[in-house]
Amino acid sequence: MTTRDIDENVRAELNRLRESIDNIDAAVVHMLAERFKCTQQVGHLKAQHHLPPADPDRESRQIERLRQLAESAKLDPAFAEKLLNFIIAEVIRHHETIAASPADSPQTDRIAPKTAPNAAASTATNTAASTDPKASPDA
């Protein structure tokens, strides 16, 4: 085997791994897009029914569960916890930005938020989470 062969083998292996990384990244992006759709609904549901936006018990259970899942998947549990906090921080940041927007004030006459028109969706930037002014740490 020549040096050139090794180089080509190495390059092929590197490309193979990078293609897997890219596939996984695409999956994660789409998963998170779906996740923000859920937290957006949670936010509207809570706003409409005057439920407290934050739920520390729920958050504790989420963190504990994620740590256990991470451990079983041989992923650093501390990393999983930090990831959840990163996502929560992002949702809170967006919801604080949008909360000041009059277009996203609570609408109290809706029971089924998922079918209600979402004024914020058309006026906000292209940000799933940004339409979630009352997002809780469910996020």
Add this chain to the structure above:
Amino acid sequence: MTTRDIDENVRAELNRLRESIDNIDAAVVHMLAERFKCTQQVGHLKAQHHLPPADPDRESRQIERLRQLAESAKLDPAFAEKLLNFIIAEVIRHHETIAASPADSPQTDRIAPKTAPNAAASTATNTAASTDPKASPDA
């Protein structure tokens, strides 16, 4: 419909959304566990073949691609980019920690890293990324 009915409906809807969030989180955790397995292999491959750990061109392409994917999924592209940077930072942090460990010194006699014994895996903490001392921003 009584207030109690509404409360029960709202609670049921909230639980439904939270179950979806939990399912998505489990999927993301497992996806990221698989991703770290890939970047771990990339790290070893690069270390063995004396390839530079960082690849700015690759990273630029990754970021641009992720931003486009995010946009098509109606996810904030800036969030997707921050997420990638968050993951990269985590891998680098772990690889710096482990790089100082004699158990994870490069082994230059391996061509196929995925089949090679991984001394670090058994001695490091339960951290997929921590076994990746030469991780590049492929992470």
